[in-house]
Amino acid sequence: MDFRVNTDTWFVFCILFISALALCIILYITMPFFIRKREVDRIKSRRKNTIFKYNELDRKKTEFKVSIQEDNIKKLKIDISDYIYQITRSDSNSHSLVPFYSNFEKIYPNFSHSLKKLSPNISANELKLCALIRLNLNSKEIGELLNITQDSVNKARYRLRKKLGLTPNEDIFTTLLNIK
Incomplete structure (x- = not known):
């Protein structure tokens, strides 16, 4: 048997x-590379x-927290206004303003801090007066709440204006309203 192969x-x-x-x-070399690359892209x-x-969940959680805080602030503002209404309409001479000030601090947490930065030598009674002025109460209502006369409230406002360095043309209410 002659087996010849052509060259x-x-x-x-x-x-x-x-x-x-x-x-x-x-x-054999490249297939695992492409398979790994596809898995990495999928991962x-x-x-x-x-x-x-x-x-997205974090954003929704933040929005939910903000809405809850806004609802709480609205509720606290209503509570404060109801409380002030009850105090001014009551015939009692001794008013407990502690719940009022605690609710005020919840609504405006940095108010007293900012006010102390603006005027470091401000007293606690002047802070209370500022809180009442911030709520846009007139001298008569403030006098009834603090058990002092209207003239005393006006004098306290005058002293407060001097401590805050306000000119006679500047409104104390708008100044306190701008304090955050």
Whole structure:
């Protein structure tokens, strides 16, 4: 049996075999790379979606907190106005203003701090007067709440204007309203 192989055929067969072997080796090396890359991209997109969902939940949580705080402030403002109405309409000579001032501090938490920064030598009674002025009460109502005369309230306002460094043209109410 005479088996002869043509050299041209042998050469073509070797080239094809080597090419197929090289292709298998390249695929063996590159396929895991592309598979890992696709998995990493999938993980990144999941992470982005998770971060987006987390940010969305955080934003909703913040909005919910803000709405709750606004509702509480509205309720406290109503409580303060009701409390002031009850005090001014009552015939009692001794008024307990402690709940009023605690509610006022809840509504305007930095008011007394800011006022003390503006005028460090302000007294506690003047802070109370400022709180009542901030609520836009007139001298008569403030006098009834503090059990002092209207003239005493006007004198206290005058002293307060001097401590705050206000000119006669400046309104004390608008000044206190601008204090945060």
